[in-house]
Amino acid sequence: MNLHDTPEQAAFRERARDFIREHAPWDQVQQARRLRFAGKPFADEADWIALSRRWQQIKHAHGWACLVWPRECGGQGLSPIENVIFQQEEQDFVELNGPFMISQGFIAPTLMSFASEAQQREFLPAIARGDTVWCQMFSEPGAGSDLAGVRTRAERVAGGWTLKGQKVWTSGAHYAAWGMALVRTDADVVKHKGLTMVFMKMDSPGITVRPIEELSGHAHFNEVFLDEVFVPDAQVLGGVNQGWSVALTTLMNERMTIGASTPMGIEEIFELAMQPDADGRRPIDSESVRMKLAEWHTKDCGIRYGVQRMLTAIAAGASPGPEASVGKLVGANATQEIAAFGLDLLGNRALAQADGDDAAYCFHWMFHFGALHRVEGGTDEIMRNVLAERVLGLPAEHRADKGPFRDVPTAPPAA
Amino acid sequence: MNLAFSEEELAIRDEFRRVLTSSSARAGLVAIQAQQLSCDLPLWQRLAQTGWLGAGVAEEHGGSALGNAVLCLAAEEIGRQSPAIPYVASVCGFAVALALADAPRAQAQWLPRIADGSVLGLVLMAQDWSAPPLLSGIDSADDSCTLSGATRLLRDGASASVALTLIGEAERAALLLLPLPAGERIGAIDKTLDLLHPPAAFRFDAAPAEVLATGDAAIRLWERVLDRYALFTAFEQLGGAQAALEMARDYSLTRYAFGRAIGSFQALKHSMADMLAAIELARSNCYFGAAALDDDEAQLPEAAAVARIAATDAFRLCAKQNMQIHGGIGVTWESDAHLAYRRAQSLATALGTPGFWKERLVRLLIAHRGSAARAA
Numbered sequence: 001m002n003l004h005d006t007p008e009q010a011a012f013r014e015r016a017r018d019f020i021r022e023h024a025p026w027d028q029v030q031q032a033r034r035l036r037f038a039g040k041p042f043a044d045e046a047d048w049i050a051l052s053r054r055w056q057q058i059k060h061a062h063g064w065a066c067l068v069w070p071r072e073c074g075g076q077g078l079s080p081i082e083n084v085i086f087q088q089e090e091q092d093f094v095e096l097n098g099p100f101m102i103s104q105g106f107i108a109p110t111l112m113s114f115a116s117e118a119q120q121r122e123f124l125p126a127i128a129r130g131d132t133v134w135c136q137m138f139s140e141p142g143a144g145s146d147l148a149g150v151r152t153r154a155e156r157v158a159g160g161w162t163l164k165g166q167k168v169w170t171s172g173a174h175y176a177a178w179g180m181a182l183v184r185t186d187a188d189v190v191k192h193k194g195l196t197m198v199f200m201k202m203d204s205p206g207i208t209v210r211p212i213e214e215l216s217g218h219a220h221f222n223e224v225f226l227d228e229v230f231v232p233d234a235q236v237l238g239g240v241n242q243g244w245s246v247a248l249t250t251l252m253n254e255r256m257t258i259g260a261s262t263p264m265g266i267e268e269i270f271e272l273a274m275q276p277d278a279d280g281r282r283p284i285d286s287e288s289v290r291m292k293l294a295e296w297h298t299k300d301c302g303i304r305y306g307v308q309r310m311l312t313a314i315a316a317g318a319s320p321g322p323e324a325s326v327g328k329l330v331g332a333n334a335t336q337e338i339a340a341f342g343l344d345l346l347g348n349r350a351l352a353q354a355d356g357d358d359a360a361y362c363f364h365w366m367f368h369f370g371a372l373h374r375v376e377g378g379t380d381e382i383m384r385n386v387l388a389e390r391v392l393g394l395p396a397e398h399r400a401d402k403g404p405f406r407d408v409p410t411a412p413p414a415a
Numbered sequence: 416m417n418l419a420f421s422e423e424e425l426a427i428r429d430e431f432r433r434v435l436t437s438s439s440a441r442a443g444l445v446a447i448q449a450q451q452l453s454c455d456l457p458l459w460q461r462l463a464q465t466g467w468l469g470a471g472v473a474e475e476h477g478g479s480a481l482g483n484a485v486l487c488l489a490a491e492e493i494g495r496q497s498p499a500i501p502y503v504a505s506v507c508g509f510a511v512a513l514a515l516a517d518a519p520r521a522q523a524q525w526l527p528r529i530a531d532g533s534v535l536g537l538v539l540m541a542q543d544w545s546a547p548p549l550l551s552g553i554d555s556a557d558d559s560c561t562l563s564g565a566t567r568l569l570r571d572g573a574s575a576s577v578a579l580t581l582i583g584e585a586e587r588a589a590l591l592l593l594p595l596p597a598g599e600r601i602g603a604i605d606k607t608l609d610l611l612h613p614p615a616a617f618r619f620d621a622a623p624a625e626v627l628a629t630g631d632a633a634i635r636l637w638e639r640v641l642d643r644y645a646l647f648t649a650f651e652q653l654g655g656a657q658a659a660l661e662m663a664r665d666y667s668l669t670r671y672a673f674g675r676a677i678g679s680f681q682a683l684k685h686s687m688a689d690m691l692a693a694i695e696l697a698r699s700n701c702y703f704g705a706a707a708l709d710d711d712e713a714q715l716p717e718a719a720a721v722a723r724i725a726a727t728d729a730f731r732l733c734a735k736q737n738m739q740i741h742g743g744i745g746v747t748w749e750s751d752a753h754l755a756y757r758r759a760q761s762l763a764t765a766l767g768t769p770g771f772w773k774e775r776l777v778r779l780l781i782a783h784r785g786s787a788a789r790a791a
């Protein structure tokens with residue numbers, strides 16, 4: 001056991017640091033920091049994407065983009081350890097990866113496993129540069145946790161398929177050029193067996209994207225209507241009715257990406273607790289506050305060193321297990337608690353964000369984010385199911401959806 | 416960074432496991448309850464014969480010096496199997512503490528006896544004293560002195576015969592080695608919180624002691640002692656938590672209610688998932704600590720504190736939920752579930768309360784931030 005970089009890792013860290021010192025958009029560092037917890041400090045979302053793209057393109061030009069991708073796909077062929085080292089050094093700007101997280105983190109690995117070589121050559125470099133953004137159209141009004149229950153229909157037509165249905169909660173669909181969708185190609189078999197993964201241009205005829213406001217009032221995700229959208233056969237990934245295993249690849253990468261890289265809020269709450277309040281008292285001088293800070297710091301450390309345990313296992317040739325779900329489950333709940341505690345400390349001051357009140361701004365966003373984060377990428381309850389069944393080997397739920405998909409019970413129509 | 420134990424370390428752990436399985440928590444309880452022993456002495460003797468009591472002792476003092484990583488694993492294994500012996504207190508805590516001091520004479524006198532099992536050591540914290548200890552007659556020729564005072568009840572006190580302790584503050588601080596007068600087991604066994612670690616209290620009346628360090632040096636040494644002992648204890652708690660979860664899981668697969676295994680009820684699955692999450696956090700923090708202990712002492716204070724806090728939480732949660740998942744059988748004397756439940760509680764306060772470790776952590780973090788701000 002040890003805590004230090006190997007000489008190669010230390011040299012890599014040094015090079016990363018030099019590159020970031022020289023090339024990162026330091027003129028925008030304040031804005032970039034304020035992006036933590038998905039706050040949108042930019043008046044116009046396009047400015048956020050433009051800045052993110054600027055940094056992405058610089059990284060790409062200097063060989064610092066998509067470090068873990070294979071070289072032939074436009075990456076650097078490095079290990080997840082180097083990726084984490086780079087992220088640690090990139091700390092101040094890491095939130096500028098936001099617009100590309102889905103494309104680079106979940107979609108690209110799926111393309112690498114299932115797309116043709118020609119398609120990989122066509123799409124991956126543009127994803128690596130940040131030129132094209134993809135979205136992930138999995139969830140539907142009737143299928144979120146129960147993802148295999150998607151109902152968007154794909155009907156066979158000459159040369160491909162036409163899609164009809166609705167997707168929802170699609171992050172970034174309003175700025176994505178391409179989208180990957182899980183659709184139903186056979187409703188007469190058990191639900192997992194009738195699914196197919198396809199991809200399409202988001203400006204294809206028949207696609208309508210409508211923003212949905214989150215509780216914060218910002219619209220980061222969307223509903224996407226698919227009305228007779230044509231998808232050519234070449235844009236089926238992994239084969240017809242093989243979509244479930246493709247989706248599992250995406251979801252595994254999603255959980256890895258989300259669990260390992262999301263801040264919990266410990267720096268923010270510590271900072272706030274150190275600030276004297278209106279009466280000149282510092283919250284951190286109170287014992288009850290100190291106990292809480294210690295508990296959250298302990299969780300934060302546990303999650304961070306959990307990632308390091310996972311990296312150690314990967315380096316030794318093991319594949320990351322469902323244990324990654326622990327970080328997401330614990331982290332999201334802690335963030336929500338920290339946010340409420342921060343708002344408690346702010347008291348009336350937090351009732352509205354005054355201009356320039358960074359603390360109120362930050363904890364409002366964290367308060368929203370904690371709630372969103374417990375749902376996205378697998379809810380708390382789904383994470384617990386995964387841990388219970390796949391790690392502890394406990395029996396699966398009794399299910400009412402084992403027959404052909406068309407016979408699966410659904411909610412009775414509203415009276 | 417490397418956060419995994421080596422194959423070799425794990426193989427040594429497996430051997431230790433084999434020796435430990437020659438007894439059990441239950442057998443220890445019988446030894447203590449029916450035979451009036453202070454601990455599971457037959458097991459203790461087997462461990463002495465097979466060299467396991469010298470794991471934290473240098474070879475020159477008759478030990479096998481297996482190294483910190485193996486001591487961590489040994490403590491975890493003790494937690495898992497829950498034998499009724501003060502292994503972590505004596506073999507990990509006391510021996511490693513004494514070895515840190517610059518005290519060749521005391522080491523030569525006591526460490527061989529730790530390794531051969533004839534002496535069992537403890538570490539006493541400030542909170543363990545009921546009457547503040549008073550030192551007198553320090554003889555600078557041989558660092559001997561006498562001490563008067565009294566302790567509160569000490570976990571494992573019934574079997575201990577020597578202790579390390581820090582008394583006094585600032586320049587008057589002294590790290591002492593303190594032979595314990597014959598301890599008296601206090602109270603009947605059924606009035607003992609942790610049945611497998613019978614406590615005792617001690618009274619000293621001008622008892623002989625030895626000064627190992629004074630002033631700043633003593634305080635610095637003491638901090639290092641506490642961090643190490645806290646980490647070993649955290650590993651013990653981690654092992655206890657893991658065993659409790661496995662016991663709950665196994666039972667839930669065999670017990671049926673409403674026509675199905677109770678382990679298929681989501682309320683229980685989610686409860687066990689939360690136990691697992693608590694264990695994973697504790698394990699990651701414990702491994703951080705084990706790595707710091709071997710590789711970067713500067714990070715050990717933080718690592719020991721987070722390990723200790725997380726492992727206390729994990730063991731308490733797992734021990735109480737394990738009982739709950741066992742239903743009626745779990746709350747009987749017959750079940751081992753209460754042995755873990757009791758031990759989770761006694762370990763939570765054995766070496767500073769959770770509040771003590773949280774306070775220690777926050778102070779450290781404030782100090783770190785202060786020095787980071789000055790550096791920037």
Ligand SMILES: Cc1cc2nc3c(=O)[nH]c(=O)nc-3n(C[C@H](O)[C@H](O)[C@H](O)COP(=O)(O)OP(=O)(O)OC[C@H]3O[C@@H](n4cnc5c(N)ncnc54)[C@H](O)[C@@H]3O)c2cc1C
Pocket residue numbers: 135136137138139140141142143144145146168169170171172221372373375376377378379380381382385
């Ligand atoms: C910020 C954000 C971004 C998102 N981005 C995307 C995206 O880009 N693409 C995409 O496809 N989706 C996206 N999602 C959707 C997300 O994956 C789903 O919201 C999530 O999986 C939950 O599904 P649902 O909303 O249908 O809730 P439901 O599945 O209806 O869940 C409702 C409640 O029931 C519980 N529940 C459901 N099943 C079980 C069970 N078996 N056991 C116990 N409890 C259960 C849930 O835990 C939850 O509490 C996003 C969501 C959020 C919040």
